[in-house]
Amino acid sequence: xxxxxxxxxxxxxxATKFRDFLLDQGFAMAQFSVYYRMVTGKDRGATLQQxxxxxxxxxxxxQIVSITDKQYENIKTFKGKKRDLHEKQPQLLLF
Numbered sequence: 001x002x003x004x005x006x007x008x009x010x011x012x013x014x015a016t017k018f019r020d021f022l023l024d025q026g027f028a029m030a031q032f033s034v035y036y037r038m039v040t041g042k043d044r045g046a047t048l049q050q051x052x053x054x055x056x057x058x059x060x061x062x063q064i065v066s067i068t069d070k071q072y073e074n075i076k077t078f079k080g081k082k083r084d085l086h087e088k089q090p091q092l093l094l095f
Contacts, residue, residue: 001034004060014057021055038072 004015019035025048027035039045049064056062 001065002060002062003033004057011059015060018055018057022052025051 005011022035027037
């Protein structure tokens with residue numbers, strides 16, 4: 001999750017560069033400033049966290065939250081008044 005300044009042209013450019021970096025790393029956008037990615041194991045998560053740290057914009061706030069598969073299964077998603085069925089298990093490999 002992040003909150004980056006976008007008032008100045010340079011800030012908008014840095015925010016776009018950071019979002020593009022996240023997409024290049026396989027993240028998906030849940031909301032405009034909330035991106036997620038499934039990883040297998042804490043070591044892979046730590047490696048990915050280091051890559052994010054190495055690509056932080058100069059200004060703004062970034063938070064990284066790690067959740068387990070079981071916690072992910074308990075996410076409830078609503079679109080309007082309807083509940084959107086959430087995947088029980090994320091697809092880690094797609095051919």
